[in-house]
Amino acid sequence: MSLLRVYSLSKKFRTYGAMLPICLVLLVFVIIPLIVIFTRAIIIDGSLDFSLLIKTVTDANNIKTITNTLLLGVAVVICSTLLAMPLAFLTVRTQIANKKWLDIILMIPFMTPPYIASMGWILFTQRRGLFQQMLPATGEISEKFFSFWGIVLIMSLHLFPFILAIMKNALLNIGASLEESASVFGGKFFYRLRRVTLPLIGGNYALGALLVFIRAISEYGTPATLGKRIGFSVFVTEIHHNATISPINFGAAASLSSILILICMMVWFVQNHVTAKSTYTLVGGKGTRPLYVKLKGSKTIAAWIYIVVLLVIAVGIPYFAVAITSLIRLRGFGMMSGNYTTDHYINLFVDNPRASQAFRNSIFLAFFAATISAMLGTAVATIIHHTKSRSRKIFHVLGLMPDMLPNIVLVIGIMIFWNSIFHLVPLYNSIWIMVLAFVTLFLPITVQYVVSSYSQIGESLIWAGKVFGGQPAYIFRRITLPLLLRGIFVGWMMTFIISFRELVAASIISPPNTLVVSTFIMREFEQGSVSAGMAMAVVSVVFTTGSLVFINWFLLRGIDGMKS
Amino acid sequence: MCNKKSLPAILVFTLLLTGLTACIGQESVPTTPPVADPPATVAPTPAPTPPAPNQTPEDPDPAEANRFEGLTGVVYVYMPSPPALAEKLAEGFTDLTGVEVRTFIGTTGEILARLEAEAANPIADVVVLASWSDGLSLRAGGQLLSHTPNGAELLHPGLVDSQNTLFGMSASAVGVVYNTLMIPDLSSTHSTTWEQLADDDFRDELAFPCPERSGSASDFLSGFIFDKGESEGWATWETMAEYGMIVPGANAAALESVITGARSILVAGVDWNAYAAINRGEPINFFYPAEGTVVNPRPAMILQTSNNLENAKAFLDYMLTDEAQQMIADVHLIPGRSDVLSTTRPNFNEMTVLNTDWYWMMEHSTEISQRFNALMGTN
Numbered sequence: 001m002s003l004l005r006v007y008s009l010s011k012k013f014r015t016y017g018a019m020l021p022i023c024l025v026l027l028v029f030v031i032i033p034l035i036v037i038f039t040r041a042i043i044i045d046g047s048l049d050f051s052l053l054i055k056t057v058t059d060a061n062n063i064k065t066i067t068n069t070l071l072l073g074v075a076v077v078i079c080s081t082l083l084a085m086p087l088a089f090l091t092v093r094t095q096i097a098n099k100k101w102l103d104i105i106l107m108i109p110f111m112t113p114p115y116i117a118s119m120g121w122i123l124f125t126q127r128r129g130l131f132q133q134m135l136p137a138t139g140e141i142s143e144k145f146f147s148f149w150g151i152v153l154i155m156s157l158h159l160f161p162f163i164l165a166i167m168k169n170a171l172l173n174i175g176a177s178l179e180e181s182a183s184v185f186g187g188k189f190f191y192r193l194r195r196v197t198l199p200l201i202g203g204n205y206a207l208g209a210l211l212v213f214i215r216a217i218s219e220y221g222t223p224a225t226l227g228k229r230i231g232f233s234v235f236v237t238e239i240h241h242n243a244t245i246s247p248i249n250f251g252a253a254a255s256l257s258s259i260l261i262l263i264c265m266m267v268w269f270v271q272n273h274v275t276a277k278s279t280y281t282l283v284g285g286k287g288t289r290p291l292y293v294k295l296k297g298s299k300t301i302a303a304w305i306y307i308v309v310l311l312v313i314a315v316g317i318p319y320f321a322v323a324i325t326s327l328i329r330l331r332g333f334g335m336m337s338g339n340y341t342t343d344h345y346i347n348l349f350v351d352n353p354r355a356s357q358a359f360r361n362s363i364f365l366a367f368f369a370a371t372i373s374a375m376l377g378t379a380v381a382t383i384i385h386h387t388k389s390r391s392r393k394i395f396h397v398l399g400l401m402p403d404m405l406p407n408i409v410l411v412i413g414i415m416i417f418w419n420s421i422f423h424l425v426p427l428y429n430s431i432w433i434m435v436l437a438f439v440t441l442f443l444p445i446t447v448q449y450v451v452s453s454y455s456q457i458g459e460s461l462i463w464a465g466k467v468f469g470g471q472p473a474y475i476f477r478r479i480t481l482p483l484l485l486r487g488i489f490v491g492w493m494m495t496f497i498i499s500f501r502e503l504v505a506a507s508i509i510s511p512p513n514t515l516v517v518s519t520f521i522m523r524e525f526e527q528g529s530v531s532a533g534m535a536m537a538v539v540s541v542v543f544t545t546g547s548l549v550f551i552n553w554f555l556l557r558g559i560d561g562m563k564s
Numbered sequence: 565m566c567n568k569k570s571l572p573a574i575l576v577f578t579l580l581l582t583g584l585t586a587c588i589g590q591e592s593v594p595t596t597p598p599v600a601d602p603p604a605t606v607a608p609t610p611a612p613t614p615p616a617p618n619q620t621p622e623d624p625d626p627a628e629a630n631r632f633e634g635l636t637g638v639v640y641v642y643m644p645s646p647p648a649l650a651e652k653l654a655e656g657f658t659d660l661t662g663v664e665v666r667t668f669i670g671t672t673g674e675i676l677a678r679l680e681a682e683a684a685n686p687i688a689d690v691v692v693l694a695s696w697s698d699g700l701s702l703r704a705g706g707q708l709l710s711h712t713p714n715g716a717e718l719l720h721p722g723l724v725d726s727q728n729t730l731f732g733m734s735a736s737a738v739g740v741v742y743n744t745l746m747i748p749d750l751s752s753t754h755s756t757t758w759e760q761l762a763d764d765d766f767r768d769e770l771a772f773p774c775p776e777r778s779g780s781a782s783d784f785l786s787g788f789i790f791d792k793g794e795s796e797g798w799a800t801w802e803t804m805a806e807y808g809m810i811v812p813g814a815n816a817a818a819l820e821s822v823i824t825g826a827r828s829i830l831v832a833g834v835d836w837n838a839y840a841a842i843n844r845g846e847p848i849n850f851f852y853p854a855e856g857t858v859v860n861p862r863p864a865m866i867l868q869t870s871n872n873l874e875n876a877k878a879f880l881d882y883m884l885t886d887e888a889q890q891m892i893a894d895v896h897l898i899p900g901r902s903d904v905l906s907t908t909r910p911n912f913n914e915m916t917v918l919n920t921d922w923y924w925m926m927e928h929s930t931e932i933s934q935r936f937n938a939l940m941g942t943n
Contacts, residue, residue, distance in 0.1 A: 128825035229812065231941040245776055246676030246698075247930060332745070332823045332846040354647065415681075422685040429687055512640060512668030512678070512687065527645055527671065527816040 019391070022379050026398040029440040033413025034261070034405075040254035040416055056255035062238070066259070069217050069234040072152065076216035077209050079156035080163050083310065087160075088167035090303050094295045102307070109314040110161040111544075113501045113518070115221030116537045118154050119525055120318030121145065122226055123325050123534075130321050133334045146230050154222050157314040159212045166208035170201035206274040214264055218406030220504040225525070235260045236408050236504070243412060243508055250416060257409040264405060319541075326534035344535040355536060358520035362500050362540075365431065365516060369438035370496035374488050376439065377446025384447070385454040396451075403444035411437055411505045429511040437509055438499045445498070446491035453487030493551050497544045631714060632878055635661045639875035640687050642668045642675045644694040644779060644862070645816065646836070649895045656891065657882045663875050671814045672698055672779030679707075679867075686869035689876035692733070692862060694834075695779030697786065697926040699730045699863035704926070709866040711877055715884035718901045720912050723861050732861025733883045735898040737915055738784045739852040741833035743822050750829065751851040758788065758853050761831055762803035770809040771827040772940070773818040773834070775933035780815065780834045780860045782933045786925040787858035789932055791918040801939060804831070811940045823848055836896035839909055843896075856916040861900070 041053050056062055087106070090096045109117070124130045125145035132142055144150075174197060182192045220236045227237060235256055242253040295303055328334065329341040348355040380399040384392055402410055414437050418428040427433050457480065465475040503518040510519060517540045524533030639657075643650040647669045654665035668678060672694045679688060679702075693699050702708055708729035716724055716731055723732030740761065742750040746769075754760045761770065775782035789797035801809075812821040815834045822830040823846050838850040864883055866876045882888055889904040898912050905911050 126824070126826045229810075243681075244677050245673045246680060248677045248680045250681075330844065330846055331820065332743070332825070332848065334824070353651065419681070419684055426685075428685065429682070512642065513666040525817075526813050528647065530820055 019383055019387070022376070022383060023395075025376065026380070026395075029436070029443075030398055030401055030410070033410055033417050033440075035413075036417045036420075037254045037257045037261070037409065037413045040250060041258040044251070052251055053255045053258065056252060057259060062256070065233050065235060065238050065256075068232060069236075069260075070263070072148075072155070072223075072234060073213045073217040075148075075152045076155045076159060077213050079152050080160035080212055081205075081209070083156055083160040084164040084167060086303075086306060087164055087310070088171055090307070091164075092168050092171040093293050094303065095292070095300075096295075096303060096307075097292075105311060105315070106161055106164065109157050110159070111497070111548075112158065112315075112318065112541070113221060113503065114154065114158045114219060115225055115503050115518070115522065116322060116501075116541070117158060117318040118222045118225040119521075119534070119537070120321035121150070121154055122229065123530070124317055124321040125150070128334065130324060130335065146226070148230075148232060151222055151226050151232060154226065155216055155219055158219075158222075159215055160314075162212050162215070163205070163208045166204050166211075167201060170204040171197075174200050203275040203277075206271050210267055210271040213267060214404065214406070217260070217263070218408065220408060224503075224522075236406060239408050239412060240504065240508065243415070250412075253412050254416070257412050260406055260409055268404070322534045322537050326531055326538050328531055331530060344529070344531045345539070348532060348535050348539065352532070354515055355520060355532070358515040358517050358536075359539075361431070361514055362517040365434055365438060366496045366500040368435045369442065369499040370492045372435065373439045373443050373446050373495050374492040377443050377491060378450050378484065378488055380443070381447050381450035381454060384451055396447075399447040400444045402441050403448075407441050407502075408504050408508070410440055411508050414440065415509050428509075431511060431514055433509055433511070434506065434514075434516075437505045438495075438502065441502070441505060442495045442498055445494045446488065449487040449491035449494075450484055453484045457483050489551070493548065497548060500544055501540055631881060632661045635663050635875055635878055637872055637875060638664045638666055639689045639872050639879050640666050640668070641690045641692070641879060642670070642678065642688045643692040644672055644675065645669065646840075646895050649891060649897070652891045653883065653888055656887055657879055660882065661875075661878060663878070665879070671777040672782070673777040673814075686867060686871075688867055689870040689872045690864060690866055690879050692864045693779055694736065694860065694862050695783045695929075696730070696732070696861045696863055697783055697922055697929050698779055699865055700725070700922055700926040702865060703727065703729050707868055709868050709870065709873075711866055711880070713877065713880035713884055715881065715901070718884065718903055720900065720902045723900050725863075730861075730863035730865055731880065731883075731900070733864045733880075733888075733900040734892040735859055735861045735900060735912060736780050737835050737852065737857045737859045737898075738780050738832040739835055739838070739850055739857060741819060741822050741830040741838045741848055741850050743825050743828045743847060744849050745847045746825055746828040751849060755851050755853055757855045758831070759800045760853075761829060762800050762807065764807065766807060766829055768808040769828045770804055770807060771818050771821050771830045772804075772809055772811050772832055772936075773815045773830070774811045774813055775929075775936055777814040778818075778834070779862075780858075781832050782929050783860045783925060784832045784858040785936055786929040786932045787918050787920040789928070790921055790924050791856075801936060805939045805941075809940060811937060835909065839896035843908075852910075852916065854916065856918040858920055859898070859912070859915050859917050862897070 041056075042048060042050055044052055057066075091099075091102060091106075096102065122129075125142040127140070127143055129142065132138065132140075145153075178196055178200070179192055182196045187195065217234070218236060220240065223232065223234045223237045224240070226232075227234065233241075239253045239256045239260075242249045242256070324335065325331075326344055327340045327342065329339045329343070333339045349359075377399070380395055384395050384399065387395070414433070415428070418425070418433055418436075422428045427436065461479055461483075462475060465479050470478070501518050502516075503522065506516045506519050507522065510516060515523065517536060521533045521536050521540070524530065524536065641650070641654065643653075650667050650669050654667055657663065657665055668675065668688070670678065675691060675693060676698060679686075679691065682688070691702070693702075699708075703725065708727075710728045712724075712728045713731065716728075719732060723735070724730065740750070740755070754763070773781040775785050788800075791797070792800070809831070810821075810827065812818050812827070815837055818830050819833055819837050819841060821827045822833070823841060833850070835850065835852075838848065841848055842850065864880055866873070866880065870876045884901065886904065889899045889901050893899045893904060893906040893908075896906070896909050898909070899906060902912070
């Protein structure tokens with residue numbers, strides 16, 4: 001009896017012994033920066049004071065900023081939905097579904113950092129830019145791009161793959177039987193669309209729209225480049241301005257951040273409501289048979305024209321502009337024979353110590369951020385998988401929270417917090433504060449991948465291990481971990497790539513003497529040689545794509561080989 | 565995805581916690597800039613050692629070699645563009661002393677912001693700004709150490725402030741940059757006054773560097789307003805705003821817009837940047853309007869909070885050596901020392917200047933820059 005109690009106590013102790021440190025880490029990484037922001041916004045000189053917050057909200061400039069941000073978010077959701085909807089239909093319900101390579105190509109816009117795409121568009125459309133040099137007869141029409149809709153287009157082209165992926169999954173789960181039964185009862189195409197398909201994907205769409213909305217209002221790269229040219233300011237650029245341009249005002253940055261968090265909260269409530277109301281069980285024990293429409297003749301051509309035009313706009317134009325600019329010798333003469341050179345690439349690694357240093361810094365940061373968040377994320381996912389009830393939920397939420405909040409908000413919180421405890425923990429102003437920020441921001445990536453890997457491991461495998469006398473540690477090492485490895489590696493890889501080119505955190509908290517690839521590109525674009533910046537952009541895109549392909553081919557094969 | 569449901573709950577919890585901390589009181593985040601101390605607490609100035617005349621880098625005087633000996637560690641230097649100059653100075657200083665130089669290169673606005681952000685735990689030892697008035701306001705905030713570096717008496721008169729805290733190691737001025745492919749010869753028609761450029765012919769052709777980022781642009785702007793007076797001064801910018809003047813970014817971005825022809829005229833473009841682009845062969849030209857410009861000394865300063873004081877003092881000494889002054893001339897800046905002359909651009913005494921008052925400009929430049937950007941519709 002007492003032996004049993006000791007056993008259960010030690011088990012309990014083991015569980016909490018593992019949970020407590022992880023819980024503390026999440027508290028320090030995620031919750032405290034948020035508290036610091038709210039504190040900073042409403043506590044002035046040691047007493048509760050809402051005047052700064054109220055002043056911030058009612059300031060005419062900030063009202064403009066708030067409307068700009070919300071308008072942008074809504075417009076991007078609509079525009080990326082319009083871009084994604086035909087594609088989702090084409091790549092699920094027609095013969096185009098067989099073209100698997102299309103799935104990969106359609107991910108390119110999402111993998112392109114928006115600041116690089118935005119710079120490409122600026123170089124392409126500005127006065128006497130690449131477009132006007134190629135087609136002088138068009139006059140000033142390309143300059144129309146320098147507008148609200150230009151920003152919306154760039155951001156939608158970046159974010160539509162999100163909605164596409166979610167809609168595709170939803171459509172795949174709607175079996176032919178549902179539509180066919182509607183059709184048997186005489187439903188015409190649009191009636192079926194309206195009464196069957198759309199309501200069924202509504203819940204998923206609400207989630208996709210929410211993610212796109214939050215990403216759109218959190219995005220820094222496009223408003224900081226194109227937005228700045230036309231005086232279009234949003235929350236993120238305003239916060240960034242308050243935190244980085246003299247006279248700096250952390251109070252205002254914190255107030256704006258608090259408002260941004262509140263907006264995100266409201267959007268979650270709405271989305272939760274919509275999703276809860278329109279969720280249907282579609283995946284049952286019975287397999288579903290996909291519904292195919294065979295496109296014929298002119299319709300096939302129209303479909304392909306749509307896909308090609310979309311790819312040219314989303315991938316072709318920005319990359320063309322970036323690549324050509326990186327090869328131009330004198331910007332004043334533009335595209336002209338004899339005005340091309342590869343010097344900018346050579347200079348990048350021969351003459352320019354800052355460039356090669358930036359590259360090394362980014363690799364260092366990306367490697368450590370990815371490795372630490374792979375470990376931490378796996379730990380969090382393991383806790384989520386093994387614990388029941390309330391604490392599980394809390395971990396899940398904490399693990400995913402950074403993904404649901406604008407990056408800049410957490411970064412400002414991290415900055416203010418670590419700056420204030422510098423005397424205790426001198427992390428601020430070292431490169432490790434950047435590692436910490438990236439781990440915090442990108443932890444959800446690993447958590448998501450590992451949680452989904454866990455859900456694919458059948459209980460029977462664990463039972464089999466137990467039957468053959470395996471201790472829990474042994475079972476974890478020999479059964480669970482090998483099965484998780486794929487998820488962990490994919491998470492690692494994504495974190496590596498995203499950290500490698502992250503911009504907003506790097507531009508706010510990088511210590512002196514520390515440029516990374518993104519800040520180097522931004523700095524050269526704004527304050528140095530645009531061509532050198534674009535050369536670095538090409539190099540970094542080639543590098544990240546290369547490492548993606550490399551890891552996919554070699555490492556993941558190795559892992560899969562280990563399993564069998 | 566039932567878990568998303570608890571997200572708001574957690575945030576509400578966070579808000580509650582915030583409220584709790586609020587009740588407990590104490591603001592825990594002291595990142596506000598320090599309260600302005602009266603700048604009276606000035607350390608006694610050490611008597612400058614007499615300079616050895618006619619030093620040359622090839623033949624270093626033993627005394628000169630000595631003052632860079634026995635130093636170790638690091639020095640943090642915050643400097644504005646050009647990056648190449650900051651790198652060369654850092655390299656030269658490290659070669660001479662063995663001290664590692666950690667630089668932060670940014671616009672004047674970014675450097676000032678960085679100093680404010682670091683107020684709780686200062687990092688920088690030496691700060692160089694592209695704006696004399698911003699330097700004066702650091703002094704007014706009690707942030708600067710008074711120390712006269714060796715060789716400071718060789719600086720042009722007016723490049724040392726009254727309290728021996730600011731040393732104009734170099735200087736720049738602003739002028740008009742124009743794209744010669746678009747306007748072949750602006751200098752023969754519009755080079756008398758700045759106001760001439762507020763011309764209906766140049767609708768949607770004008771650009772101006774962001775004064776909140778560029779120190780030279782902000783000093784020019786406040787100097788111009790001081791010289792012309794409030795109403796006449798602002799009238800010029802209001803007309804230009806009406807003609808669609810844009811603010812594409814800090815100096816380089818503004819120059820870039822004229823080089824590529826996105827705009828054809830840059831008002832208040834910084835000169836060294838323009839000379840460098842002309843040297844590269846870009847299709848632009850440059851002039852100073854005849855009525856005068858603002859020559860903007862770029863002060864080097866030691867912070868009171870420096871953690872590497874000896875290295876910081878040595879760095880200022882180094883900036884006054886022949887070697888460093890030549891590096892400054894090489895990037896088309898005006899060397900601060902009166903005995904080092906640039907061969908590629910007008911020197912300090914060859915410039916026509918507007919009537920300026922640095923103290924007035926110090927007081928008003930932030931507000932003027934913000935008003936200007938609001939006028940141009942930039943943030």
